[in-house]
Every structure is written in structure tokens, then in C-alpha cells.
Amino acid sequence: MTEVTGTADFRVGKETYKTWYKVVGDLTSGIRPLVTLHGGPGMSHVYMQSHAEIFTTYNIPVVFYDQLGTGRSTHITDKGADFWTPELFIDELNNLLAYLGIKDDFDLLGHSWGGMLAADYASAQQRPGLRRLVIANAAPSLKLWEQSMHHWLNKFPGDFREMLRRHERDGTTSSGEYQRGMKEFYNKHTCQVIPWPAELDQSFADMDENPTVYTTMFGTSEFNLTGSLITWDVTDRLDRISCPTLVCNGHEEGAQDFVVEPFIEKIPKVKWVKFKKTHIPFYEDKEYYFETIGAFLMPT
Secondary structure (H helix, E strand, C coil): CCEEEEEEEEEECCEEEEEEEEEECCCCCCCCCEEEECCCCCCCHHHHHHHHHHHHHHCCCEEEECCCCCCCCCCCCCCCCCCCCHHHHHHHHHHHHHHHCCCCCEEEEEECHHHHHHHHHHHHCCCCCEEEEEEECCCCEHHHHHHHHHHHHCCCCHHHHHHHHHHHHHCCCCCHHHHHHHHHHHHHHCCCCCCCCHHHHHHHHHHHHCCHHHHHHCEEECCEECCCCCCCECHHHHHHCCCCEEEEECCCCCCCHHHHHHHHHHCCCEEEEECCCCCCHHHHCHHHHHHHHHHHHCCC
């Protein structure tokens, strides 16, 4: 398997940062590549590495990268909410596409926050080079996501909920009790493969190492959203997404059916697929997931 890694200079104002990327396959093969957008915001790409199977099975080159602020890309700790915006990450994506020479012909797959970013990217303006879009386990509005997460949290015992909220009120979310509680919640509604795959653990560890992006944009947790994205909503412009789009979600996750419904109702050329279990189908329903993605990217 051919792999190439490198960094692309990304200029923001007077500063130049580094975006780390990895390409699995050959971008000069003539086969349209798939660009992946990881979740978080602030996780690394590591948990999505199994998408290399798209190259192994279908010979489609796959591009991974760490978004600014996490993983092997430049870490920044001295910027506020006016810096960490969806527009920043859209600019970073455009910069990387141009650097790799694929801006005129590519597919895009975003998972979780990456799916939100993909929807923002595709609906903000026409993207002639974007041929096919996959929005995986994501929301078109952060308010919808928050409602969904509270729905699942409310199914836990009252003392469990109060424990989490107490730590969030007191600013003690780094405590062992809070972290164990969050892991219990995530085991039910993020990934039901127990123990978690090492790649998923690594991506969470990368976010914990530098939580700047997550805490600035989201807040302290999935159900205490206090960050700059609290009003983020692209629902009213989803009809501008002109390329064929695959939307997928799971049964017991944040991207419940009512959350993804605006995608299904408003994107003109949309297909909806529902996977088993929760938020990370490429671990929980792996075979069907990659068959579905492959069939969508390579229609007969």
C-alpha cells in the first residue's frame, strides 16, 4: 500500500501554520480521491484510519489530515473564538486541496464534527470540484445535536446526571469520577465496541492533550455546549448542496433520525442509510459501512 505523508503551509493573516496529511494511494492515478474530515472538533485523524480500506478494496486514493490545532498539525493555544471558526477549517481544507492538486475533482467524507464541517463547506457556495459528499453521523445544527444528547443523558439515573452536571458547574471535569462517567455515556452512545479500538483511544488522547479547539468551539461536554458553535446552523441552506450526497446515522447516537431529517428533506440528491448501533459505524458495522461507502463512491 502506497502511503505519503507531509505538511502543507497554511497561512492565516500574518501567521503560517502546518497542516499534516497522509495520502493512501496515488493521487496521479486518474481515480478521484476521497478526502476525509475527522470529528471533534479537536480530535485527530487516527480513529478514521480504517478508511484506508476504501483504497484497499476500491483502489480509491484516500486523504487523511489533522485539522489545525490537533494531532500532528500546528497546535495553537493563544487564540480565541474569533480565530476558531468553521471558516478557518473551510479555508484549511481549500488550501490542502489546492496543495495536493485535487481541488477540481474530489469526493468528501466527514464524520461527526467533520460531517458538520462538510455540510457547511458544501452549502456555503458552489464547489465545482466536489463530486460526491458523505455526511456521516452528523447534525445540521448544533442545537439539534444538543437536544439529542440530552435525550440520551436523561435515560441515565438521576444521580448519574447530577454527578456530571455538578462537575461541569464546579469546573472539575478533569476529575476521575467525571471522566469515568463520560466514558460510561460514550460506551453507550459513541462506540459500543468494548474495549475501544486503540485508534479511537488515541484520537481522544490527542484531544485531551490540547483541548483548546473543543472547549472553544463546543464547551466542556456534549451536553454543556457553551462554545462559539452554539448558534451554528446550516439548515436553511442545505438545498444549495448540488452534488449527490449520502447521509448516514446510527440507532443510539447523537445523530438521531430527527437530527438528520433536515439533511434528508432539503438536500436535492440525497440517499439515507442507517447503520447498527451508535456513532462510529466503521467500527460497529464495519463490513456494511465500507460496502455502502464504496457503492456510493463508485456507482454502477
